Amino acid sequence: MAQLTMIEALRDAMDVMLARDPKVVIFGEDVGYFGGVFRCTSGLQKKYGEERVFDTPINESAIVGLGIGMAAQGMKPCVEIQFADYVYPAYDQITQEAARIRHRSNEQFSCPIVIRMPTGGGIFGGQTHSQSPEALFTHVAGLKVVLPCTPHDAKGLLISAMEDPDPVIFLEPKRLYNGPFNGDHKAPAQSWKNHALGEVPEGHYSIPIGKARVHREGAAVTILTYGTMVFVAEAAVNSLGIDAEIIDLRSLLPLDLEAIEESVRKTGRCVVLHEATKTSGLAGEIIAIVQEACFYHLEAPVQRVTGWDAPYPHALEWDYFPGQERVSRALKAVMEA
């Protein structure tokens, strides 16, 4: 198997799908000739031509709105929003149109569009290159929302998303594009090239949307998380020496209810982590599910560690990012309760 970065894995998924299905088209700002500001689509226009991979004007509602029209007419658009922070002009088209066309037309029309976007902080991007808006999509029935944290999952989930009959919001933790990141920004950067989870099969394979991945098995406490925080959790767990089960949710809508409930019933303790703003974040939903399904198994209140209720600050990035220290504190609290 090849060792790929997450960017290469995503590109590989699009490459595979462009080759397999003539209805796949790829477009977005700078994705055509140049190959995207993160170079995810680099080389694809050259390989498949301008009718398959092309540049758009800077109008996110056009990118999504055109994609909806194409998807309804049987194509499989996979569009890129340059940063998740810029998806809001398309929010109306995504939530009121893409999410509802199948239902409101009683299945006369459908909308198999994939909307890719880099998400999360850790690159000193400030408040407009760091956002984690997943909860703004997981509240919308009709959408699917996924967020892989490894090259292997990135490719497999992107292929699933592109084969899905419904609209999928595909969030890419940009801090993990080139390697895993455990939250210690002073440590030397790691690469996927020498990491087990950087192993990516060639050709077509898929990872089902709706299924979580057990990142680390354990019995003492369940950590429910996704994206960059998976590796932060792992580092915290290793340094504390706790027998934690780390579940990489990766599918945020629908959530893998069975996996969540089973693990927390087993461990009786739970911590939920995400980078997004706390209030009304996805952790709230997850905690509600956990307390409802596992109330009588819980030995301590479920803790959450999240980004603060403030814009992501440029210079104070590491005060904002929920790093190992805060995760460890929560783990200790939930273990000692």
Added chain:
Amino acid sequence: MAQLTMIEALRDAMDVMLARDPKVVIFGEDVGYFGGVFRCTSGLQKKYGEERVFDTPINESAIVGLGIGMAAQGMKPCVEIQFADYVYPAYDQITQEAARIRHRSNEQFSCPIVIRMPTGGGIFGGQTHSQSPEALFTHVAGLKVVLPCTPHDAKGLLISAMEDPDPVIFLEPKRLYNGPFNGDHKAPAQSWKNHALGEVPEGHYSIPIGKARVHREGAAVTILTYGTMVFVAEAAVNSLGIDAEIIDLRSLLPLDLEAIEESVRKTGRCVVLHEATKTSGLAGEIIAIVQEACFYHLEAPVQRVTGWDAPYPHALEWDYFPGQERVSRALKAVMEA
């Protein structure tokens, strides 16, 4: 004190503020000459002139975007979005601009705008006249979100919102515009005109944002809710004869943490109700808060009763609306657990 409908109370608040503060301006689709499709601004243009109360083109991002510019320059715009379902074209301006201008400019600029919009179902409005999008705003730091359920609160909170130095999303439960509604759509319509909560003081008064209202005191179980569901809860409680405490949250961001925590610690049982779609709805956040702060007081899992994860269906409205029956079932479950 006068008996007013909620519409009259809202109009009264705007009237009071237009008279008091020359910087108040009111605009939106059809709000000027006509006075709004719900007639909330009826007569105000005539009274204050077109420079204070005016019609806008059908462009919600213009309504909010212009309001932001005006607010930053010291005015106090109170704008109307015709239905909450149509706010999404303005979502970018609200979440990326209004919510963040104070913070990102280190308080050089601010954005005291009020964005009013009718919300919720119960009027056979179908999927585009029934939505409850509060959770899409409560996730956004920098916004305040309120939702009154009585004429008295409507006026007092709207005045507070218009005097607030920060942007306020002001949600109006349209099913309560003319009278309370207990969820029984077959019963004759009630009016605020003969209801205690329809008593509205004249002139200026305000109700602080951030404080909940105890709608009914009780000791056996805490019901945390807001909007139309307050009256549904009341009816269910009365018919079950339970000594429930019903808390009308009315300020959804910030939430009244003390009121929530105190009540649940007292009762040990809790049900959370809202009309909005379940997954990632505000109930999740509230449950997360409750279980974190009151874990050792809880005698049963917190239950939630919400709208389903589907678009609001036109004809099947009453299968969608979380009525007394579902609320009663949850209350019984939490009491018997």
Added chain:
Amino acid sequence: MTSHCKLSFAHPPARPGQTPDFSSVEIPKAGLLPVLPLDVTAADCVEHANSLIRVMDENGEAVGPWAEFLTRFDVDTLRAGLRDMMMSRTIDMRMMNAQRQGKMSFYIQGVGEEAIACGFQRCLKAGDMNFPTYRQQGLLIAGGYPLEMLLGQFYSNAFDPLQGRQLPTLHSARDYGYFTVSGNLGTQYVHAVGWAMANALTQKDNISIGWIGDGSTASNDFHTALLSASSYSPPVILNVVNNQWAISTYTGVAKGRGRTYAARALGYGIPAIRVDGNDYLAVLAVSEWATRRVRADHGPVLIEWYTYRVGAHSSSDDPSAYRPRDEGKAWPFGDPIDRLKKHLIHIGEWSEQRHVQAEAEVLSTVVEVQKRVEAAGTMIDPKPIPGATIFKGVYAEMPEHIRRQRQELGV
């Protein structure tokens, strides 16, 4: 320069209590404007974007060069067109009544604007797709959509192809080239462009048609659609139905300092023309021209259909609060049904008598269908659709959390 600036606000020519006043409306003579080449560019249709193409003159005669596009249509088509419009109006009248009787929650009529949708539809072919608003029901009527389904949607009963999901008049009829109507204004305009791009990319020999109201040209989607159509040049016709009103808001508010909606397209390099929308012959002629242009890959075109919303905005609206009660009658371009009738009589293919008879036929057809459909349930006497349908089609496959909710609903 010490005096400050003053904002301007657009006002309609008359308000309730005043006499309707259309004196500022320019009424070019029929037949004056030349025909444009199919591959006309934006720069070459400035006049057509600012004036008004009219084909039928005061006597009911088809005049001028645009009439050449009528040769494709025989007189049976014109009579069918008349019937389409009568059918549309009769349904509107009956349904407004049914709504007032509480049999349905809501209704939106298109009275006065019938020529546009009914005429345009005649130039489409199988596989073309309209992206309509709530006020283009005429497309379905002229397109042969079964009346049972049309009415079934209003009553949300077993005849309703959408199983009660949508408000009355928010139809969806894929097989009849009618995209699922959104309650959110504007959004469909961009979909039309995307659909047309898909047609081009997958080598489908079909066009798509966006529809939008004058008020909704203010929406971001209007810009988005024009921009995208300008960037990629797909086979799409962009229709603007300018009926002077957006609920209570005068069209001047959306138009601002601009002269016409058509002219707005020119800035995007999209050719645009303006047409008397109450002139069925002009509608046919220009629609024929536009569909030919777009099918021949000369790129998008925008058409502003100039008309007047005679009825209330919807069954929830009372226009007497914001405009003179009889403004519709004063509309200088007349009534589309009357005018086509006059033309047909003028050319000796119709008579007052046949008209009365046709009216009776149309009415009895509608009444018969209405009875049959109402028997399957109205809002007064609903025959419930099963609650479980709420969860059907949220996704192609039902996920676990929704399965649990369906269970909780107990269905």
Added chain:
Amino acid sequence: MTSHCKLSFAHPPARPGQTPDFSSVEIPKAGLLPVLPLDVTAADCVEHANSLIRVMDENGEAVGPWAEFLTRFDVDTLRAGLRDMMMSRTIDMRMMNAQRQGKMSFYIQGVGEEAIACGFQRCLKAGDMNFPTYRQQGLLIAGGYPLEMLLGQFYSNAFDPLQGRQLPTLHSARDYGYFTVSGNLGTQYVHAVGWAMANALTQKDNISIGWIGDGSTASNDFHTALLSASSYSPPVILNVVNNQWAISTYTGVAKGRGRTYAARALGYGIPAIRVDGNDYLAVLAVSEWATRRVRADHGPVLIEWYTYRVGAHSSSDDPSAYRPRDEGKAWPFGDPIDRLKKHLIHIGEWSEQRHVQAEAEVLSTVVEVQKRVEAAGTMIDPKPIPGATIFKGVYAEMPEHIRRQRQELGV
């Protein structure tokens, strides 16, 4: 008509490896276009929206009727303008270097476009408000913004008026008429219109100015702003800086079939003109005209400034991947600093020698400030701002849940 339609895609004239090619750019002679009356309407400036106003000819001479607007400015102002541009460029060079050394996270330069912001600012007065993008730093430099604050923002240290909240070049300087720059493209354009409306409604004798890039004219906010300006006619100038590129995307993608960005405004009934943005004299003249017009309550105007983005889009960008490496040098309108220098020499008010000396002065000023500011912390050697500032200003008053979070952060 059986063949299907083909989409069109815009392409730049040359790609990497090819010779820069501006042969399709029309270069009207300086001084040709007549001056427009201050109250010109959209209909009367079609030529000005499609051609290019140029004041300085090849010899550095100010020619034609637009030069009359230069009489307000004495030669000291022109020399100050030259210095503004030199300062802007020097800061760009030094900061790009500092960024490459890892001292700051990110930088956006404006090389090649200096005349526009620097010149425009000279026509503003206290209380006017710009709504800039990240590339209008020249407004601050020409507006006398203290360099300590400008550089402090780049280094996010104690000199930073925004306390590290924002990316470098996303300034906010209320007292200098500079609205807080958003990273989300386009949004500010509408704010400019709203601010101008507030000025009119509260009888403030000031104007506002929206700034947007060519690529960002595609944004919905561009439409929204034009529409609103058209509807209410507030005192606002809407600037479009057309520098041919939007990151890697050629300007043709946003322009589509439209001829110019200025022409787009005409459809909204907003007068619009197009100006050689590398001609400092033209910038001054047209800015003077536009500010006079708008202050005199003749309503909004849109100006397309035609220029070229010489540098990379940002410090994260490498333009050699998408355009010829030396395309900037081939730009037919030259370099704004060279051109103003030439003019000043031509009129006998400057010399090569003085220029070299001025360069040295500017550089030493920047170097001195840079040293002082860097001493307060760079990204290599940060002097942390307290973490608690994260929570400051989310709201005017800190709510309980944020107070708890601050406590949790332990600050």
